Amino acid sequence: AQSVAQPEDQVNVAEGNPLTVKCTYSVSGNPYLFWYVQYPNRGLQFLLKYITGDNLVKGSYGFEAEFNKSQTSFHLKKPSALVSDSALYFCAVRDTDDKIIFGKGTRLHILP
């Protein structure tokens, strides 16, 4: 079965600094990868996805993610963090039977 791992429970970044939220995956075949964000008392919101094509994927709110096949990684990045980016971030992979499997989530704190 496909899986994703988010090695960090929490990431702290100063406002204005670049941020990275890590994700590694394990798949058989071509990976379909996603990033979602969750704000308090809300459902998850889609940020971006990688299906095929360019390794650098651009998404909502200035976020981007880099697909790295050799390192089996799909890290989420943003050049300059905002306090409003503070939230819970989930990496996800589509399984071979169309199930979407989520990582455990990484809580991002942007410090003013």
Place this chain on the structure above:
Amino acid sequence: DAGVIQSPRHEVTEMGQEVTLRCKPISGHDYLFWYRQTMMRGLELLIYFNNNVPIDDSGMPEDRFSAKMPNASFSTLKIQPSEPRDSAVYFCASSLSENSPLHFGNGTRLTVT
């Protein structure tokens, strides 16, 4: 588009009672997913439907849980009888196709006392 609509937003019930959670997916979406979120286990997929047909219910914890999708615009998740360990936030999500992003509702926070 109103997005995925879940009701109720909050449900507090006593152990042993029946609980029914409701979901209206986005019109035209072929896939519907039910997830459960807890601090300990994160997001767990319970069951998903394709064109109203249950495809995989292997995530349903036990026979106390059941889900139905009688038509393309409505799904229910029922717990009977409920137990305190069922306390969680239950999310419904829909997607247009297998590679499309999921659109989540705002969830139902269930507390079983």
